[in-house]
Amino acid sequence: MSYRVIALDLDGTLLTPNKTILPESIEALSRAQQAGVKVLIVTGRHHCAIHPFYQALKLDTPAICCNGTYLYDYSAKRVLAADPLDKSKAARVIEMLDEENIHGLLYVDDAMLYHTPTGHVTRTLNWAQSLPEAQRPLFLQVPSLAQAAIEAKSIWKFALSHPDTRALQQFAERTEAELGLACEWSWHDQVDIAQAGNSKGKRLAQWVESQGFSMQDVLAFGDNYNDLSMLEQVGLGVAMGNADDAIKARAKKVIGTNVEPGIAEVINQEIL
Numbered sequence: 387m388s389y390r391v392i393a394l395d396l397d398g399t400l401l402t403p404n405k406t407i408l409p410e411s412i413e414a415l416s417r418a419q420q421a422g423v424k425v426l427i428v429t430g431r432h433h434c435a436i437h438p439f440y441q442a443l444k445l446d447t448p449a450i451c452c453n454g455t456y457l458y459d460y461s462a463k464r465v466l467a468a469d470p471l472d473k474s475k476a477a478r479v480i481e482m483l484d485e486e487n488i489h490g491l492l493y494v495d496d497a498m499l500y501h502t503p504t505g506h507v508t509r510t511l512n513w514a515q516s517l518p519e520a521q522r523p524l525f526l527q528v529p530s531l532a533q534a535a536i537e538a539k540s541i542w543k544f545a546l547s548h549p550d551t552r553a554l555q556q557f558a559e560r561t562e563a564e565l566g567l568a569c570e571w572s573w574h575d576q577v578d579i580a581q582a583g584n585s586k587g588k589r590l591a592q593w594v595e596s597q598g599f600s601m602q603d604v605l606a607f608g609d610n611y612n613d614l615s616m617l618e619q620v621g622l623g624v625a626m627g628n629a630d631d632a633i634k635a636r637a638k639k640v641i642g643t644n645v646e647p648g649i650a651e652v653i654n655q656e657i658l
Contacts, residue, residue, distance in 0.1 A: 389657055390607040391597075392418060393431055393450075393616055394649075395588055396429045396439060397573065398609035399626050402645050405513055407442055412648035415443055416655050424509055424597065426450065428586045428592055429573040432457040432493045432542065434523040435514075440443030441521070447513035452542040454572055467592070470540040475565045477542060477581060480532045483551045486557055490576075492495050492531055494538035497524040498545075501531050506547035507578065544581040550622035551575055570612040577610065578633050603657055609633065624652055 392415065394400045400407055404603035415425050425443060427436060428450040436449055440460060448459045448466055456468035471558075483489070489502040491510070500507045514522050528534045537540055548554040551574070558577045568582045586608075591601055606621035609629040617623030617637050625637035626644055634640045641648030 389423065389621060390426045390599050390603040391426060391594060391605070392653065392657075393428045393604055393606040393620065395437070395606075395608040395610070395613050396427060396431060397588075398412070398628060398644055399607050399613075400644070400649065401439070406650050407439060408577040408645075408647055409648035410647035410658040412442060414658065415447045416484035418653055419444070421658065425594070425656060426590070428454075428590055428606070428608075428613075428616060430543075430545075430578055432498055432523065434496055435498070435510075437521040437523070439641070448593070450586060450589045450593065452584075453568075453572065453580055454586045454615075455542045455579055456540075457589060457593060461498055465540075467579050468540060468542075469584050469590070470542060471567070471579075473535065473541065473566060476541045477532060477565070478533060478565060479561060482557070482561065483531075483544075483546070486550050486553070488546055488554065488557055490544055492534065492544055492658050494534070494637075495540055499525055499526050499528050499531065499534050501528060503527070504547060506545075507548075543578050545572070545576055545578050547573075547576045549575070572610055572612045575617075586612060587600065587617075587619045590616050591619060605652070607652075608637075622652075622656065624649075 426447045430453045433451045448457050451458050457466040459466050465490045488506045492499040554577050561567050562569050568580050570578050572578045601619045602621040605622045606616045606620040608617050608622045609626040624639045625634045628643040
């Protein structure tokens with residue numbers, strides 16, 4: 387089958403551990419675009435933290451951000467569709483975080499906010515500082531996440547990290563039970579909290595349909611639990627070799643890790 391859309395998760399999938407894209411992937415994706423295939427980033431990241439990869443791939447498509455919370459048009463610099471967090475529920479999450487002494491990033495509008503610079507936050511800040519100034523995402527340390535949430539126009543998600551993953555799991559379960567929010571693991575020590583009903587698969591399906599395609603026309607790559615909603619819906623869902631076995635078991639195809647040229651090989655086989 388010849389696929390018309392390629393959907394790509396970033397971290398752990400298209401990106402190496404050093405946050406770079408393999409040259410083989412860049413070449414294969416460029417050739418696919420030249421053949422008329424639409425290439426789409428589908429990520430847990432904020433749109434302001436995608437710039438270097440979007441530009442490296444020379445894309446003209448919108449990006450699906452924050453696990454499907456919104457669709458962002460880079461050329462127009464605007465959100466095309468979104469289901470942000472309910473502000474009253476976001477306020478309660480912040481209260482609960484203070485109670486449990488768990489920290490992380492709050493994704494709003496065009497920035498990522500934090501109060502306490504934990505290891506996860508520091509690593510992200512260091513990555514941002516390594517980029518050319520024009521590509522750096524906007525990170526802001528704020529005196530109060532609660533006040534920042536009130537002032538934000540839209541709240542996309544929380545990205546929470548904690549050295550004790552069991553404590554993080556318990557917090558996620560409590561948040562789902564008490565507030566009815568969606569909690570998804572996007573990294574081995576990171577849980578994302580967003581409005582229930584959002585997912586990469588749902589937002590991808592909406593965009594694909596708007597382009598006159600079906601999900602059977604899509605080739606998708608992912609590595610984590612927040613990718614399952616798209617991997618299981620598309621024509622060919624491909625799991626990376628570095629994914630958990632549970633992810634691999636639910637994908638239609640498994641390839642090498644994110645430091646091997648498996649993405650390029652699949653594109654060459656299935657499209658080119």
